[in-house]
């Protein structure tokens with residue numbers, strides 16, 4: 116997928132919602148863009164074995180589920196359904212999503 120040629124993490128926006136997109140093992144996932152601990156952009160972090168590691172305090176979240184998995188984070192990330200249509204990535208956000 117061409118959008119990920121620069122790396123497996125992308126910052127995007129859909130319907131007014133800031134998103135982090137991840138490409139992991141050929142699949143694409145979407146979560147809220149910023150860490151639940153101190154509002155840092157997760158797209159500046161690192162993907163480590165299916166987890167996103169926050170660049171600020173090394174909190175860990177499961178990319179596929181948004182679940183908080185380690186470090187100082189205790190609140191999960193919001194996740195969003197992703198659909199791939201040819202070369203386009205569609206992310207479903209709701210009217211109440213932040």
Ligand code: FES
Nearest residue numbers: 150152169172174
């Ligand atoms: S801001 Fe992400 S772990 Fe602190």
